[in-house]
Amino acid sequence: MRKPGMIAALLAGLLLAGCGADSSDQANSAEAPARAPQGAAAGGEAFDQKAGAGAEAAPAEAKDTAAEAPNLQIDQRSIIYTGSITIRVEDVNASAAKVTGIATGSGGFVGGDERHSGSGSDTATIKLRIPADKFTSVVDQLAGLGDEENRGINTEDVTEQVVDLDARIEVQKARLESGKRLLAQAKSLEDLVMLEREVASRESDLASLEGKKRRLSDLTALSTITVVLLDPSATPVDDDDPAGFLAGLSNGWNALVASLGVLLTVLGALLPWIIALGVPAWAIIHFLRRHRRRNTPVVVPAAAEAPTSTN
Template sequence: MSQETAAQPAMGGAEGGAPMADKAAEQAGGGAAPNQGKDTTAQAPDLRIDQRSIIYTGSITIRVDNVTDNAAKVTGIAAGAGGFVGGDERHSGDGSSTATIKLRIPADKFSTVIDQIAGIGNEENRGINTEDVTEAIVDLDARIEVQKARVESGKRLLAEAKSLDDLVMLEREVATRESDLASLEAKKRRLSDLTSLSTITVILLGPNATVSDDGDDPAGFLGGLANGWNALVASLGVLLTVLGALLPWVIAFGVPAWAILQLVRRYRRRDNLPVVTPAAEAPTSTP
């Protein structure tokens, strides 16, 4: 009986989270109204770029005379803009050195930094992508507020638990709600990090370095056909390598074994030959 009565308030708290969140939102809005006045139109102009949440990502390829020196310039430009180096991979060679540096730059300095980096050498390639995540962040904010209300209602029900069964069930429910809330907040932090700090991948090439063409492979049927042909050629190469490694052993052991087998067969044939006895001569009659 106690389990049934406890289940009802628990479910009621889970379903009543949204109304409670609505009440909280109304109270928050009512408290802010005296200070802001009629500010309903102030939240609408999300069409302006400075009020939207946008993720900026870019890549730029530059050919330089000295990769090491210019890599230091790139990191200096990032530090001067308030950013930092998120990754640095370098390959040395005689005139073919390369460096791939990933920068995290404040979003408002994105264009300035990428233009400064382009000026240190001969720009060969540039790509810039943007992703508007304003709606995703607004949705996350609403879901976080609702989930917070559900957590609070679960805690109130937990404080009013009258039996051990109710206590265990409500503790499990509150833990689940808190876990969901933590997941939503982690997603919000991730989006906030991506929108506040843009990502720029800088590729520095030495005078004789070559650019990888991995990203220029055809897609669709032609891409699948090319990949299949490459796989077939690679498989045949492996097969021929194995055959080449086994061939000396086959010659060294196979030829003597074949000769011995032929001799054995020849001797067996001789042993199995039928013995032919001469026929008896018929007696000659005398006249």
């Protein structure tokens, strides 16, 4: 007869405990938004916990998903192409115009153009920015302009860097949005100032990541080709050859000639002033010296008295 009463008492106790736990959970959940800014004001811990942990959950899953099965096909990889080609041509200027036409015809543009002439030989160094999918065809077209003497092609696979940057950008965007939500819940001026500073820091980090992504996108979308054009009498410069005695002597002579040219230029610029000011100054000084000599009295030394002899 006691067992049913005991069972009823236990059930009543469990129901009361459950109701108390539910009310406690509701109270804690109601107080959580109000406590978040206060904790953030105490050093940014609530901001990191709410804006960091809560916002990183979804992007972390996206990051894991992107890292699990990235597209590693050749046509989907991010590759930076750079190349250089040296061509000997009959007419450097005419060939340079053809190089520009090849670049614009492929959807690219000229990023730099440096030419040297008048010293017995003509040379031109032209830097092209070409769409990556036209890189090989453009190099082949350039080689057909004359006699190819040197070619160098380099590639750099930056697929992993691009995937990593994409994931970090998504995480930073989610944390920034969570920070803005916390900023809207700020209850005091101190919380507002702290959260605004944190949001500004998140925005700066996001802008930095997006800048790196744009830089990589530019390098992968547009390849760089350096074209060196030489006329038949031009001598290509080989940076790998060690500089010997003759090379040093030639460089020293060129430096001396350049220095003398600068000195003569300065002297030529000063010579008219020297003539215009120096000649009158010399005439005035010469006149003053002559005038001083004429007006200076001549001092005649007194004759020495003969000694008197005493007998």
